[in-house]
Amino acid sequence: MGASVKTGGDENAPVAEINVTPLVDVMLVLLIIFMVSMPAMMNQLSIEIPKKSNTPQSNEKPKPTMYVLVDDAGSYYFQFGLDGVPEPVLFEELPSKLIAKAEEYSKELVYVKAAPRIDYGRVVTLIETMGKTGYAKVALDKNETAAQLDDPNAVPVEAVPPA
Numbered sequence: 001m002g003a004s005v006k007t008g009g010d011e012n013a014p015v016a017e018i019n020v021t022p023l024v025d026v027m028l029v030l031l032i033i034f035m036v037s038m039p040a041m042m043n044q045l046s047i048e049i050p051k052k053s054n055t056p057q058s059n060e061k062p063k064p065t066m067y068v069l070v071d072d073a074g075s076y077y078f079q080f081g082l083d084g085v086p087e088p089v090l091f092e093e094l095p096s097k098l099i100a101k102a103e104e105y106s107k108e109l110v111y112v113k114a115a116p117r118i119d120y121g122r123v124v125t126l127i128e129t130m131g132k133t134g135y136a137k138v139a140l141d142k143n144e145t146a147a148q149l150d151d152p153n154a155v156p157v158e159a160v161p162p163a
Helices: 020-042 091-105 120-132 144-148
Strands: 066-070 076-080 087-089 109-114 137-140
Touching: 066 120, 076 091, 087 091, 091 120, 109 120, 120 137
Parallel strands: 066 109, 109 137
Antiparallel strands: 066 076, 076 087
16 A cells, blocks of 8 residues: 655644555556457447538439338238338248349338237247348337327227228
8 A cells, every 4th residue: 555754744744645556556447447348348339420422412312211011910011101002912922022122222221110919029020031131221110000009099090001
């Protein structure tokens, strides 16, 4: 431990110097802990920072967002844009249809919308299938009918209009 040496003065006077040795020891231990744990924390989260573009914006109309829907009966649909008409797809045809659409949408953010009472396993299977067919960015979209279930007086609205 650190000791202070008094040079002259009163023997019973309090020492007005801070003992820096324990402070330095604690700071070095914390520094080592952060240096060891930081690489492990950095591998868990991938962050993509958008790059500034110097090219002028083109007047091209952006392509509509792709939605993959699952209704209460477990049927699958493709929908392009919020106003698009849902296209029914059989589960057996789903991987081949996803591969066909992957040419345009594999690098885009694709949303999965599921009915509020659908089996969770179906949604997980759908997301796994999308990952295996080349979709890098898949997100779950908020389902408006799920919010209505909290209100006991609300009449549920169909998530997907009948075809």
